[in-house]
Amino acid sequence: MIGTYIADKYKIVRKIASGGMAEVYEAIQPIVRRKVAIKILYPQYSKDEKAKELFFREARLVAQELEHPNIVKVYDFGAIDDSLYIVMYYVNGETLERIIRREGRLDVKEACYVVLEVLKALDYAHQKNIIHRDIKPGNIMITPEKRVYLLDFGIATLMTEDKEKGKVPGTPEYMSPEQFRGKVDKRSDLYSLGVVFYEALTGNLPFTGNDIWELQRKIFSENPKPPSYYNPNVPKELDEIILKALNKIPSERFQSAYEFANAILNTNIVENYYIEFKKTDIKNEVVRGGIVQEEETERGKITQFVPITDDSETEFEFIEEKPKFNILVVLIPIILILIVGVLIWFFLLR
Numbered sequence: 321m322i323g324t325y326i327a328d329k330y331k332i333v334r335k336i337a338s339g340g341m342a343e344v345y346e347a348i349q350p351i352v353r354r355k356v357a358i359k360i361l362y363p364q365y366s367k368d369e370k371a372k373e374l375f376f377r378e379a380r381l382v383a384q385e386l387e388h389p390n391i392v393k394v395y396d397f398g399a400i401d402d403s404l405y406i407v408m409y410y411v412n413g414e415t416l417e418r419i420i421r422r423e424g425r426l427d428v429k430e431a432c433y434v435v436l437e438v439l440k441a442l443d444y445a446h447q448k449n450i451i452h453r454d455i456k457p458g459n460i461m462i463t464p465e466k467r468v469y470l471l472d473f474g475i476a477t478l479m480t481e482d483k484e485k486g487k488v489p490g491t492p493e494y495m496s497p498e499q500f501r502g503k504v505d506k507r508s509d510l511y512s513l514g515v516v517f518y519e520a521l522t523g524n525l526p527f528t529g530n531d532i533w534e535l536q537r538k539i540f541s542e543n544p545k546p547p548s549y550y551n552p553n554v555p556k557e558l559d560e561i562i563l564k565a566l567n568k569i570p571s572e573r574f575q576s577a578y579e580f581a582n583a584i585l586n587t588n589i590v591e592n593y594y595i596e597f598k599k600t601d602i603k604n605e606v607v608r609g610g611i612v613q614e615e616e617t618e619r620g621k622i623t624q625f626v627p628i629t630d631d632s633e634t635e636f637e638f639i640e641e642k643p644k645f646n647i648l649v650v651l652i653p654i655i656l657i658l659i660v661g662v663l664i665w666f667f668l669l670r
Contacts, residue, residue: 321345321360326405327398330358339458341365346410355410356395359472363402375404382473385448390441392461392471408471413463416520420457425523428553432590434460435517436581437468442513443577445473446506453504455512456494457519492532493525497540497568507570510580514565514573521558522550526566540568557587 321332330347337344342361349356366372379397387393396407416434419426426434438460445452452459452473461469496511498504518526526544529535544566546559561583567573574580585593 326358326360326400326407327396329396330356330407332358347407357392357408357410359406359408361404361406366399366402366404372399372404378473379406381450385450386445386473388441388444390437390468390470391445391473392469394473411461411463411469411471413461413467413469415458416460416462416516417457419462420519420523425551426520428521428551428555428558429589431517431520432558432584432587433466433593434462434468434520435513436584436590436593438470438513438516439577439581439584441470442506442509443581446509446577451504451506452509452512453499454491454494455509455516456491457516458491460516492535493527495539496570498570500536500539505570506577507573507575510565510574510577511567511570513580514562517562517565518544518547521547521554521562524550555587555589558584558589561587 322334324332326332326347329351330349333346333348335343335345336357342359345358345360347356347358348354361375365375376397379394383394383397392411393409394406395409398405425431438455442452442455450473452470454472455470459471461471463469492500494512494515496504496508499508499511515526518524527535527538527542529538544563546554547562548554548556548559561580564583565573565580574583584590
């Protein structure tokens with residue numbers, strides 16, 4: 321495709337990268353002398369008319385609604401031949417994925433800075449009720465000047481679930497438990513960013529598996545080792561923050577990007593960092609694709625996520641201590657009833 325034109329407007333200069341969904345090219349738009357990045361999706365994502373309609377809807381939403389210094393701007397989108405394409409601002413940098421692959425892990429302060437910059441982008445998008453759905457190091461770009469950009473808003477909606485065993489939507493290593501069952505909410509993005517934070521600090525993923533089913537079982541049923549297990553430079557406060565972000569029950573995680581960022585800033589690891597978030601009350605949204613159930617057992621209260629599926633391997637549970645029995649809760653209403661009864665009896669006999 322080198323030297324060819326896309327939609328008679330964008331001249332392909334070179335191939336930058338290729339991934340599971342698309343190939344990315346550097347191009348120029350001669351009429352305005354602008355360098356751009358063009359992501360051309362593989363043909364299988366344009367054969368389905370419903371997928372194509374979804375792509376255009378999402379791309380239009382992202383192009384019109386997302387204007388933020390930490391989000392890569394979408395200029396244009398369309399269809400050509402058998403492929404869909406999206407034209408974006410060209411970022412002269414490299415992905416966090418490549419940096420981690422080369423360096424193993426980031427300095428603690430640098431990792432905090434990158435995550436805070438991504439949280440700025442997510443806070444902005446979530447205020448507009450736009451969910452990313454595919455937060456991962458490959459979608460985070462960093463320039464030599466340490467500018468951080470989040471890529472590919474809306475693209476993950478094209479990842480429809482394949483019923484063939486071993487295939488799930490999204491990028492499995494970064495997916496929250498509820499995301500394995502389909503739909504997500506804002507807290508699913510925060511979970512995925514928690515995985516990115518963990519990997520940036522340690523060079524390791526919190527969960528790995530020989531296949532998708534082993535990985536899924538671990539995500540649903542095992543607790544990750546704290547980041548300090550792999551990197552002793554990680555302070556306890558960051559361990560707690562990341563493990564909270566990775567909580568399997570959405571209501572137990574950070575409920576907003578604002579809350580997540582504030583927790584990091586309160587550690588004072590990143591000094592003189594300016595951040596302006598619009599503090600809002602995020603409602604406790606329903607986990608779609610399954611039901612969170614609580615049940616009293618002899619071992620205590622069990623909270624478990626039960627997906628709407630016949631696959632029993634996707635359940636997980638937590639055991640909590642039984643609350644202590646408070647006799648006053650029972651005695652006070654009984655005493656009040658007795659007092660009222662005595663007063664009624666006294667006045668009736670007068």
